[in-house]
Amino acid sequence: MLTQSMIYSLSGVTLFSIGLWGLISVPQILKKIMAVNMMGMGVFMVLVASAERPGVVDPVPHAMVLTGIVVAVAGTALALALVCKIHALNGVQGDNEDD
Amino acid sequence: MTDVVSPSTLMPALVGIPLIAAVVSILLPRTRLGDISHIFFASLQLTIAVCLGLSLLTKDSSAVYRYALGGWQAPLGIDLALDGFSAIMLLLTAILCLVLTIYSMFFFRVPGDTKRFWPLWWLLFTGLNALFLAADAFNIFVALELISLSAVSLVAVEGTRAALIAALRYLFVSLLGSVCYLLGVALIYRSYGLLDLSSLSQVILPGAVSWCALALISLGLLLKTALLPLHFWLPSTHGSASPPVSAVLSALVVKASFYLLARYWLDVLYPATTGMALQLLGVLGACAIMWGSYQALQARRLKYLVAYSTVAQLGYLFLLFPLVTNAGPGMGFSSAAFQAVGYFIVAHGLAKAAMFLAVGNIKQGMGHDNIDQLKGIAASHPLSVFTFAIAGASLIGLPPSGGFIAKWLLLNAAIEQTQWLWVFVIVVGGLGAALYVFRVLSIAFDNSGAPIKPEAAHNDVPARVMAGCGVALAVLVMLWGFSAQWGLDLLLEGTGSRVQQLAAGVTI
Structure with missing residues (x-):
């Protein structure tokens, strides 16, 4: 039987896997950035779901997710800034930088 | 703690000092006062690290230091903890920070560069100190991210x-590693409701959850440690950054994630580990030694040679895992293999930082670092070539350097357990290092070609100080070879305490 928390966790793990697949297989940099964000969201969902304890709600995972979001925003901003810099140095084809 | 001036109250200062230094460096951009403040903060950090190390060495009991931030104890609060392993890492960090800060003051003389460099530089050390003191799985994640974001920016x-x-590639690898790590922590928290490492190590049971968590945490950290085959990002990153940044990336940042791997594999998640997995890490390490040495031998640019040498040298660290099999949770930290690897981390950190500084000086003096065009540089850059040679001797493992002692201890540990495969790997790895180091030295001392003309004047005061920083690190590598015993004692401090408790009858 699937509890609500289990459904959330499994969806989180699915999001994580889709993001991982995207990060490895998609060549476009912007999509890679989105893929990493998606992986992060998946982890946050697992964390939020783990807050469910019998009777009470555990506040600690929420605090962790808040911190995680801040870190994810900083990472995304840095990635976008780097892409812009490379794009400016490159002229046009900055979007197709593959690994 | 009833003692008001307990040494453990110094621990938060190690995180606070570089953080304050980062703010100050924004407020005082490129002034004489700014330079003085960098030296001041780096010295203060070193002093505190030395104090903590000394008090750890000289205290009677073998318990670890813990500090509850704001008076909130675990599990709700976030504790800082200090044992011998963290103390050694903090000392190495503080020493390298001081030398590399002095180097950077002379290397970044253009105001535009320094404005961006210094805040990031200090944030990186904030992250490193926080990581080595962290006693909490989530706090480690925060420290890891602080390190990644500032390290990526420093490369940029x-x-x-x-x-x-x-x-950008480094950022993707780091983010991927952090997210994997965080998912591992989330799985653990879901099942055990704990984040404090020492509490976790007492309740972890083998099973699907702890295996998945260990796999995810290890994948994340192995990416960051650049163990073969996950090393693909390292050479370009370490090869294209500025010399002080390359030095700190190779000497400290990759070791930080290795430090966590050792903590998780030997202690926190020990029940989830299997002998096969430990052997696999050792095999990957051995492959890294061979492949890294081979690539270093093929490298055409000196900086890439040193970067590939890092790939190879990181392989030795992973020989720790097959050589500590059959120990209990936390017992691995008192094994001979752990002492050897701890010693190796310091020796490699000092030697590799010295090498990157020497290469940076040569590149700045010559205007390039193409190995084939470096004939006769021993005449024009005697100090940097000397530094390179000493650091190289330590990487090869020639006496009396720190690298010699480290490899000797590692060989001893392998022979004691009659694991001859690793003995073979260590010996062949030393030969590989000898090949690429002597390849550079033979070109450096080759005077047959046309006399070289360095592009910039390389004998002014900054150049001399920068060469001096490299020599200072080379001297430290040698000293580390002579002062073996206190280092080994410090490594055992606290880390072996649980073992003593287990070996019944010993009173602490």
């Missing part, structure tokens, strides 16, 4: 296209 400060692309 170099500003060339190659550096920016390397930085």
Whole structure:
């Protein structure tokens, strides 16, 4: 039987896997950035779901997710800034930088 | 703690000092006062690290230091903890920070560079100190991210296209590693409701959850440690950053994630580990030694040679895992193999930092670092070539360097357990290092070609100080070879305490 928390966790793990697949297989940099964000969201969902304890709600995972979001925003901003810099140095084809 | 001036109250200062230094460096950009403040903060950090190390060495009991931030104890609060392993890492960090800060003051003389460099530089050390003191799985994640984001930005400060692309790739690898780590922590928290490492190590049971958590945490950290085959990002990143940044990346940042791997595999998640997995890490390490040495031998640019040498040298660290099999949770920390690897981390950190500084000086003096065109540089850059040679001797493992003692201890540990495969790997790895180091030295001392003309004057005061920083690190590598015993004692401090408790009858 699937509890609500289990459904959330499994969806989180699915999001994580889709993001991982995207990060490895998609060549476009912007999509890679989105893929990493998606992986992060998946982890946050697992964390939020783990807050469910019998009777009470555990506040600690929420605090962790808040911190995680801040870190994810900083990472995304840095990635976008780097892409812009490379794009400016490159002229046009900055979007197709593959690994 | 009833003692008001307990040494453990110094622990938060190690996180606070570089953080304050980062703010100050924004407020005082490129002034004489700014330079003085950098030296001041780096010295203060070193002093505190030495104090903590000394008090750990000289205290009677073998318990670890813990500090509850704001008076909130675990599990709700976030504790800081200090044992011998963290103390050694903090000492190495503080020493390298002081030498590399002095180097950077002379290397970054253009105001634009320094404005971006210094805050990031200090944030990186904030992250490193926080990581080595962290006693909490989530706090480690925060420290890891602080390190990644500032390290990536420091690579990008170099500003060339190659550096920016390397930085972007490094950022993706770091983010992927952090997210994997965080998912591992989330799985653990879901099942055990704990984040404090020492509490976790007492309740972890083998099972699907702890296996998945261990796999995810290890994948994340192995990416960051650049163990073969996950090393693909390292050479371009370490090869295209500026010299002090390359030095700190190779000497400290990759070791930080290794430090966590050792903690998780030997202690926190020990029940989830299997002998096969430990052997696999050792095999990957052995492959890294061979492949890294081979690539270093093939490298055409000196900086890439040193970067590939890092790939090879990181392989030795992973020989720790097959050599500590059959120990209990936390017992691995009192094994001979752990002492050897701890010693190795310091020896490699000092030697590799010295090497990157020497290469940076040569590159700045010559205007390039193409190995084939470096004939006769021993005449024009005697100090840097000397530094390179001493650091190289330590990487090869020649006496009396720190690298010699480290490899000797590692060989001893392998022979004691009659694991001859690892003995063979260590010996062949030393030969590989000898080949690439002597390849450079034979070109450096080759005077047959046309006399070289360095592009810039390399004998002014900054150049001399920068060469001196390299020599200072080379001397430290040698000293580390002579002062074996206190280092080994410090490594055992606290880390072996649980073992003593287990070996019944010993009173602490």
